[in-house]
Amino acid sequence: MIEIILLVSSVLFIFALKLFGRPSTAHRANTFAMLAMALAVFSAFNFDFSKYDSAFYITIVVSGLLGVLISKRVQMTQMPELVGLFNGFGGGASGAIAYVELSGSSLPISVVFVAIFSMGIGMFTFSGSLVAVMKLRGKLNNFNKKLADIFSVFFPLILVIPAVLEMDELLMEFIILVALIAGVIRVAVIGGADMPVVIAFLNSLSGIAAMSAGFIVNSIILIVAGALVGASGIILTLLMCSAMNRTLRDVLKGGFGTTTINNEYEKDPISTSPEDVAIQLSYAESVVIVPGYGMAVAQAQAAVKELTNTLKDKNIEVKFAIHPVAGRMPGHMNVLLAEVDIDYEDMFTLEDINSDFSSTDVVIVLGANDVVNPLARTDEDSPIYGMPILDVDLAKQVIVLKRSMSPGYAGIANPLFINDNAKMLFADAKEGLENIIKSFELV
Amino acid sequence: MEATFLLTLLITFLASFIGYELISKIPQTLHTPLMSGSNAISGITLIAAILIYPEVGESQLLKIIILIAIAFATLNIIGGFSVTGRILEMFKKND
Numbered sequence: 001m002i003e004i005i006l007l008v009s010s011v012l013f014i015f016a017l018k019l020f021g022r023p024s025t026a027h028r029a030n031t032f033a034m035l036a037m038a039l040a041v042f043s044a045f046n047f048d049f050s051k052y053d054s055a056f057y058i059t060i061v062v063s064g065l066l067g068v069l070i071s072k073r074v075q076m077t078q079m080p081e082l083v084g085l086f087n088g089f090g091g092g093a094s095g096a097i098a099y100v101e102l103s104g105s106s107l108p109i110s111v112v113f114v115a116i117f118s119m120g121i122g123m124f125t126f127s128g129s130l131v132a133v134m135k136l137r138g139k140l141n142n143f144n145k146k147l148a149d150i151f152s153v154f155f156p157l158i159l160v161i162p163a164v165l166e167m168d169e170l171l172m173e174f175i176i177l178v179a180l181i182a183g184v185i186r187v188a189v190i191g192g193a194d195m196p197v198v199i200a201f202l203n204s205l206s207g208i209a210a211m212s213a214g215f216i217v218n219s220i221i222l223i224v225a226g227a228l229v230g231a232s233g234i235i236l237t238l239l240m241c242s243a244m245n246r247t248l249r250d251v252l253k254g255g256f257g258t259t260t261i262n263n264e265y266e267k268d269p270i271s272t273s274p275e276d277v278a279i280q281l282s283y284a285e286s287v288v289i290v291p292g293y294g295m296a297v298a299q300a301q302a303a304v305k306e307l308t309n310t311l312k313d314k315n316i317e318v319k320f321a322i323h324p325v326a327g328r329m330p331g332h333m334n335v336l337l338a339e340v341d342i343d344y345e346d347m348f349t350l351e352d353i354n355s356d357f358s359s360t361d362v363v364i365v366l367g368a369n370d371v372v373n374p375l376a377r378t379d380e381d382s383p384i385y386g387m388p389i390l391d392v393d394l395a396k397q398v399i400v401l402k403r404s405m406s407p408g409y410a411g412i413a414n415p416l417f418i419n420d421n422a423k424m425l426f427a428d429a430k431e432g433l434e435n436i437i438k439s440f441e442l443v
Numbered sequence: 444m445e446a447t448f449l450l451t452l453l454i455t456f457l458a459s460f461i462g463y464e465l466i467s468k469i470p471q472t473l474h475t476p477l478m479s480g481s482n483a484i485s486g487i488t489l490i491a492a493i494l495i496y497p498e499v500g501e502s503q504l505l506k507i508i509i510l511i512a513i514a515f516a517t518l519n520i521i522g523g524f525s526v527t528g529r530i531l532e533m534f535k536k537n538d
Contacts, residue, residue, distance in 0.1 A: 013484065017465040020477050027531040033480055034524050037487060041520075044493040051497040055510060063514040067522030071529065082526055083479050086519045090485040093516035097491045100505050100512070104495075110448075203478055206485040211455065213491040223451065224458040225487040231462030232481045236474060324471060331474030338533040344472045 005043045006221045012036035013225050017232070023344050040221045076339045077296050080329040081136045084199055087206050088129025094209035095122025095176070101216050102172055111216055118212030119172070120179040125205045127183030132198050135187070136328055151185050189254030193293070193370070193409035195328045197240045197251045204233020236330050243324035243350075245376075245387040256383070256410070265418055269405065272423035274435035275442070277399055282440070284361035284397075286317040288353065290390055291333045292326050294367010294402065294429045303433035304366070305340035310440055319346055321353045321363075321390050323371035354391050363395040365416075367429045369408030374416055384410045398422040401432045476530045483523025489516035 013036040019029035045052075067086075074082050098119035101107060107115060190198055207229025214222030241248050250256075281287060289304065308318045320342065326333045334347055348356075357363065365372055368390075375382040376389045392398055393416050400417055403426060407413060416422055425432050469477055492512045499505050 014461055014465070016480070017462060020473060020480060021465065021469045023470075023472060023534045026473055026476055027528075027535045030476075030480055030524060030527050030531055033484060033527075037484065037520060037524070040487060040490055041493065044490040055506075056496060056513065059510045059513050060517050063517040064521040067518040067520070068525050070518075071522045071525035074526070076530075076533075079475065079479070079526070079530070082522075083475075083482055086523045086526070087482050087485070089515040090482065090488060090519040090523075093486070093492065093512040093519065094488040096508050096512035096515070097488060097495065100495060100499065100508050104499055104502070104505055200478065203482050203485070207481070210485050210488040210491075213488045215451070217491040217494045219490055219494065220451065220454060222487055222490050223455050225484050227455050227458035228462035229481045229485045231459045232466040232477065235463060235466045236478060322471065329475060330478055331471055331476070334472040335475040335530055335533065338472075338530075341533075344534065347472055349471050 002043050009036045009039040010224045081133045084129050084133045088126045091122045091125025091206040094213045095119050114212050114215045122209040123176050123179035124183040127180040128187040131187040196325050199329045200236035269417045269424045275439045277436050278439035286360050288319045288360050288363045290321045290365045292368025298429035300430035301336045301340045303430050357391045357394045360395040362397045363392040365400045370410045373414045401425045480527040486516045486519030
């Protein structure tokens, strides 16, 4: 009976992933996954609920309620932090389970290695995710990269300490400590804009930790589900890396964009006013909006929707061009736009929209920078050279809505800003858009 | 014993392969709900905690550690699915 439940559960998990593939079926995917999870958890009890004391049930109920409470209260713009936080909990749980199994029962030697692996990966995921959450909240911005470099050099040395000191007693605690520190340091040196990679990578690790836990307790469903998560995380990680033309190793090394080079502009940019932008837009036939992290920071989604409505009312075509690494997690911009009811049919990926820019009348760059920097195509010495970018500089007119001329994450100047077809509207993304919308009433 | 272990490895490989194939086809628009959903699934490690909890014996420390693991995994599962549901709700109303 238990076997049949587990079989159904595994199949449901696989179908859930399949259904995640289309916007129209994705909400059913979540239901399938929940059902699969419920069956899997139920089967673990093996129809014997009396083996568990009240502390067990209270823990489940309280943390379940807490989970619902947190997830209902959080803002859409804080989604990356929340996913990171939950992810850390998953990893921590796997790590803790491995620890208990290592200290409690006598495991076969092959399983001991898997358990140590699970414990290390789980703890790394836990501390790494918590640091990622802090980074996403804007804390811990200036972590000392030198400290991390020193740590990386000494890291292999630290690992042989137990062997040298012949310590058996606290070996596991030592491994946990090292994994926790490694998680903190690895993630702390990675800059905010690389967070889509980090979050996806940690997501994958938590799956791998769960999968290894499956080997320890000999649970096929745990292995299957963990492997599915591990694979999905790896795909997203590699997608994000290739969208930046960088390797995972390079991203995890950290310190990207900390050396400021070639940060001068040959001439001053042309700045514009909300009124002029409104006039320009009202003469356009096609408009493409390129959202970036600036939109999330300013919580400008609602204003974007209002502007879109205003333009569509004037029969102007509006599209959204979304770079794969825009924002702080994979698909971040798409979620924020969906939140304000922008049709996903209007959201385009880099490959789908790049050929359209040359026939676009006005492009609005909304708090994005490096992903529209033409140096990625032209300057071989640039740190972003070779990164696929949105070719907005080919459009007839470009309006860059940005608070200042400060460089983006890569720490380099963006010649788009001084292009002949570009104008700067210096403002916070939300305020800027609202002022443009107000000006429309006067046009 | 040998055969079972090999079989388990085979299952691991197949599951990873299926996961890889299915997820490669998911459009960028759905990357956030996918991550959030798969993140919730990684809380399945709760099963391991449930399996070992009755067998932990007298040690209070180990018992507390498992209870922490249970709390973490439950938060991960329930919170994760709940958030994914919220995100997908926004895609649904577009239809």
